[in-house]
Amino acid sequence: PNGQEALNVLRRQSYDLVLMDVQMPVMDGYEATHFLRRLPQFKDLPIIAMTANALHTDRKQALEVGMNDHIPKPIKLQLLLSKLLQWIPPKKSETTVPTNQSLELPPKELPANVPGLAIATALNRLNQNTSLYLRLLDVFQRNQFNTVEKMQELLAEPNLVEAARLAHTLKGIAGSLGAKGLETASRTAEAQLREGNVVPDSLATLEKELKQVLKAVADLLAR
Incomplete structure (x- = not known):
């Protein structure tokens, strides 16, 4: 995927939040965000930058172009969830499905390590x-x-x-x-x-x- 494709998708469908990879071909995440912020319908859309670094300069650059927050990669699930809860406002019509009604199969048991994967x-x-x-x-x-x-x-x-x-x-x-x-x-x-x-x-x-x-x-x- 590239930044131009991301813009095309956002024009066709609405989203509660965008996780924007800053390193993309054709148009990077910074440029895509700058373009989105110029359009009235996207001025309040939460955009979270994803970068391979946790440097202060990365967060600063993300905020300067109009992103709301920053998550370093590799992404930690707990951090991602906290950011989603922070930036996505709850919808009044949302209903909670009890976990005991889940139809998912029990998860597989995996080894701690295999060659190539921790x-x-x-x-x-x-x-x-x-x-x-x-x-x-x-x-x-x-x-x-x-x-x-x-x-x-x-x-x-x-x-x-x-x-x-x-x-x-x-x-x-x-x-x-x-x-x-x-x-x-x-x-x-x-x-x-x-x-x-x-x-x-x-x-x-x-x-x-x-x-x-x-x-x-x-x-x-x-x-």
Whole structure:
């Protein structure tokens, strides 16, 4: 997804809140927010920035362009929930469904760790929500399986800026899933891409880590 696509979606459908990734191709989150704030229908829409850093400068920049708040990645579920409660006003028509009426199946029991994934660490961030973790793994394998190939195509153009953004996105997702090796490899690749000095070994390491995580994900989802 990119910033322009986010704007198109917001024009078609109303939302209570927007989680805005600041690193997106075509139009980044800062530019998208600046554009939204110029439109009357979006002047009061809560927008929360998501960045890979917890630096004061990131929060300051987010507030300056009109965002309401800031969440660092990898995202911790408790922090996210507190921000949602803070910025989304309750609706009078909302009704609460008793938890004992839930039709969800009992969550699977997962190992604490598998090669490539620190599952216990990730579940701590998600408040031990195993079902949510498995859904995130499924989305990951469907959307990120060819990320390294896309990066290599961008390098051939060459388009280091877009390749760096792919590495940045992969880094944030990997951190949220507990894929520490993949997160580190993505961080290294991103730094080199932004400096314009790509080391082939870094991409090879990134590809190796991604394949390991994808295999672990496939095994977990097949349990």
